[in-house]
Amino acid sequence: MTGPDPRTDEELLAAHAAGEPDAFGVLFRRHRDRLWAVALRTTNDREDAADALQEAMLSAHRAAARFRGEAAVTTWLHRIVVNACVDRLRRRQAHFTLPLPGQAGAEEEDRHGPARNEPAAPSTDHDTAMVVRAALAELPYDQRAALVLVDLQGYSVAEVAEMMGVAEGTIKSRCSRGRARLAVMLGHLRNLSAPPDVGGTRTQDLAPRGGSHDHSRS
Structure with a gap:
């Protein structure tokens, strides 16, 4: 059985940006549980959390080449997830033209x-x-x-x-x-x-x- 990939997050992200097909999947699986917890607690809805996490990972997948290492890869991933969650909550609020629970007042x-x-x-x-x-x-x-x-x-x-x-x-x-x-x-x-x-x-x-x-x- 193959053990965990020994590369750092930064090395995996760089490998993905260089064209290695499986590197991003390894990186995502390494942090999936924590990213999912952030998405679920922020949206308080499993469907919204799943959609936001998927959107965030697609964004991260596409933006990997622009990562410059100013922050840790985990911080970068969490930022993308939080932004996706907040964007989804704002779209939901605008779509229904009603405030989120606790937002009114x-x-x-x-x-x-x-x-x-x-x-x-x-x-x-x-x-x-x-x-x-x-x-x-x-x-x-x-x-x-x-x-x-x-x-x-x-x-x-x-x-x-x-x-x-x-x-x-x-x-x-x-x-x-x-x-x-x-x-x-x-x-x-x-x-x-x-x-x-x-x-x-x-x-x-x-x-x-x-x-x-x-x-x-x-």
Whole structure:
């Protein structure tokens, strides 16, 4: 049985750009699970996530020759996935001429505080996970994407700012507003003795806190 390809991400991308037919597939499979998690948590819809991920990988496949190594290949791939997800959410919003869940009145809530309606207390760990995912989906998509990348995927504020093409202060602001809204929506979960993991992140990790954190990445 053939073992994992020993080449780095940069070497695989360069090989693809040079015409090696299987190099990009190896690169995609190496990071597929994490890219899928970002797409799913950002769109909160499996069909939209699958379409956005496919669009993103087609874009990356075509743009490989333009990669200059200013950022890690994983950062570059995540940026393309996030952009595809946000573009899809914006197109969906425009198509239906209705705001996304949590989008209407978001600016008003930022001025006067988050909405006060709380979901019913969950009865099982599965219910709790569903409540947390539903609360995340209520955020405006820019806040949601920032929190997915910083709090759930472990990227630094600087990395996420580069991915999304905005200033670091903008990412900090989006995360702060998103955490504040989640803290209100999920405040009733703080009484649980052991909140379950939700995609690798415990519910208390979504409460407001200072700074950001990094996870080691391949």
